[in-house]
Amino acid sequence: xxxxxxxxxxxxxxxxxxxxxxxxxxxxxxxxxxxxxxxxxxxxxxxxxxxxxxxxxxxxxxxxxxxxxxxxxxxxxxxxxxxxxxxxxxxxxxxxxxxxxxxxxxxxxxxxxxxxxxxxxxxxxxxxxxxxxxxxxxxxxxxxxxxxxxxxxxxxxxxxxxxxxxxxxxxxxxxxxxxxxxxxxxxxxxxxxxxxxxxxxxxxxxxxxxxxxxxxxxxxxxxxxxxxxxxxxxxxxxxxxxxxxxxxxxxxxx
Numbered sequence: 001x002x003x004x005x006x007x008x009x010x011x012x013x014x015x016x017x018x019x020x021x022x023x024x025x026x027x028x029x030x031x032x033x034x035x036x037x038x039x040x041x042x043x044x045x046x047x048x049x050x051x052x053x054x055x056x057x058x059x060x061x062x063x064x065x066x067x068x069x070x071x072x073x074x075x076x077x078x079x080x081x082x083x084x085x086x087x088x089x090x091x092x093x094x095x096x097x098x099x100x101x102x103x104x105x106x107x108x109x110x111x112x113x114x115x116x117x118x119x120x121x122x123x124x125x126x127x128x129x130x131x132x133x134x135x136x137x138x139x140x141x142x143x144x145x146x147x148x149x150x151x152x153x154x155x156x157x158x159x160x161x162x163x164x165x166x167x168x169x170x171x172x173x174x175x176x177x178x179x180x181x182x183x184x185x186x187x188x189x190x191x192x193x194x195x196x197x198x199x200x201x202x203x204x205x206x207x208x209x210x211x212x213x214x215x216x217x218x219x220x221x222x223x224x225x226x227x228x229x230x231x232x233x234x235x236x237x238x239x240x241x242x243x244x245x246x247x248x249x250x251x252x253x254x
Contacts, residue, residue, distance in 0.1 A: 068252055075249045082242045091232050098220035099123065103236065106243070110236065116219050123221070124155040128233050149173050152230055156221055162187070168216065172226035179212060 093101065099112035099121075112123035130150045152172045159165035169181040183197040201209065216222070 072249065072252055075245060075252065079242065079245045079249065082238065082245060086238050086242065091235055094228060096224075097228060098225065101232075106240065108240075110233070114220060118160065119219070120159045121219050122157045122159075125229055125233060126153040126155075127237055128152045128230055130234070150230065152226060152233060154221070154226070156216065157185075158219065168212075168221075170216075170221065172223070172229070174227065174230070175223055177213070177216070177221060177223065177226060179209070179216070182212060 099114045102111040102113065104110075108127060110125050112121075112125060114121050128150055129152070131148055150173075154168075154170040154172055156168040156170060157165050158168075164184050164186045167183050167185050168179055171178045171180060179201050181197075182201050184195075186195060189195055201212075204212075
């Protein structure tokens with residue numbers, strides 16, 4: 001049986017398969033409202049493009065066209081929905097969480113940092129890829145099973161002083177972490193130099209793959225960490241979306 005390059009979570013950290021179950025309904029509702037909002041924006045653009053451009057008076061310039069008023073109503077409705085579905089809670093970081101979280105408002109990602117035995121470990125965490133559908137196929141293999149689960153892309157770097165560093169590209173699922181690639185980066189190489197990055201991670205010896213999974217686990221990249229990050233990033237997405245809507249409203253109103 002081929003090795004699948006995964007790190008299974010220990011029993012003490014097992015959670016339900018859908019980590020963000022309580023938040024998923026809100027996410028689905030927000031998704032439907034976003035579809036309506038995008039449709040309204042498209043209709044507004046089409047309406048504006050159909051207006052003759054022979055000229056305009058100062059009065060027509062000052063008055064908002066009907067299409068803008070309709071768009072504003074849809075945006076305001078979406079803002080209300082986003083506020084209603086936001087749980088308004090501050091993410092409480094677990095006491096045993098091994099990283100410092102750097103979360104800058106308006107950014108698509110967050111950064112995790114920690115020092116481990118002289119090593120500098122940095123993790124870039126992206127917005128989760130949410131999967132809301134359910135499948136009941138008991139014959140699915142590991143890859144199709146993971147495709148039906150929500151996940152978080154991670155970029156992990158481990159450095160020692162100013163020399164080369166390791167860079168892992170990973171995907172975190174509710175009960176496992178998959179390493180997609182591993183490379184040795186040399187910051188001294190110029191941009192026009194292409195360094196050898198090694199074979200595909202799945203082509204490495206199974207023992208070596210297991211050792212690198214353990215290597216990351218010891219440094220804090222494990223399901224108990226990424227499960228919290230999944231919930232954290234869903235909440236961040238909700239907050240950032242609400243801020244984006246308010247900026248959109250201000251622009252249309254101006």
